[in-house]
Amino acid sequence: MEFDFGEAWRENSRFVKLLPQLQKTFILVKTNLKIWNEAVESCQGPLESIKNLSEQHRCTAQAQGVEEIVKKFPDLREKLLYKIDREIDSHVTHLYSALENCKEVCEKVVKQNERCQTLFNKAGDDLELLTRRSSTCPSIVEMLEWLQDTETLMMRQYSMRKHLVDKISSAARNEESSLYKQWSDQGRELQETVGGYLLFLEFFLEVKIAT
Structure with a gap:
């Protein structure tokens, strides 16, 4: 199926380039939103582990009534805390890796947006064409x-999200449960807003644009 914005569009060579670029850009947004979602979803397991390990860390650090064990094994508590810290750090490393994927998505969208804005700035000020729908x-x-x-x-x-992971990597272990909740609360606006845009653009992204 072919999409045609009318004869006036085809007669303006600057506008002819803009519409296909917008289509290409939103196709990229749609594809990379899936990559973004996969990256964020891959963090749920590590975040749950961090939450549980933080609780273990807190219990170990605050454990009472273990004086006899500590006397026999004076460095036991420190060894356990060190082991828990290393496990938490390994999960934080995964979070940073996932966020790197999100960063790459951002950079792609920024680059495509810049290309669209450049074409738009060259297209002139024909409001009738710019607002035609x-x-x-x-x-x-x-x-x-x-x-x-x-x-x-x-x-x-x-x-x-980067700020939250930075806080997790440097936080006192009794703070990480609240950071986990903050992470889980993020993202609804992005999914609802961009998902809504893509729904409106569903037909436009599938058609061939007449030039």
Whole structure:
């Protein structure tokens, strides 16, 4: 099926390049949102482990009534705490690796957004074309706004999650359960907003654009 924005569109060579670029960009957003989601979902197991290990760390550090055992094995508590710390650190390493995938997604979206903005700046100020929409395709202005929203939300989410992992890696072990909850609370806005945009763009992303 072919999509056509009308004769006026085809007569403006600068606009002709912009619409296919927007289509390419949102296809990339759709594909990379899946990569983003897979990266975030892969963190659930390590985060649960960190939560449990933090509880073990706290119990070990605060254990009472073990004086006799400590007398026989004076370095036992320290060895246990060290072992737990190393296990937590290994899970934190996984979180950083997953976040690196999220960062790569952000960089791809930023690059595509820049290309769309460059073409838009060259396209002139024909408001009729920029705001033209159909029952199956949002306007250029709407798509550029959605793309900017997507970039902003992804960058914000990446920065917030990176900040939380940095806190986990340096936190006192009794703080990590609350950090786990904060991580779990993140992300709803990104999924709902970008998912909604892609739903509106479902037809546009599948059609061949007439040029």
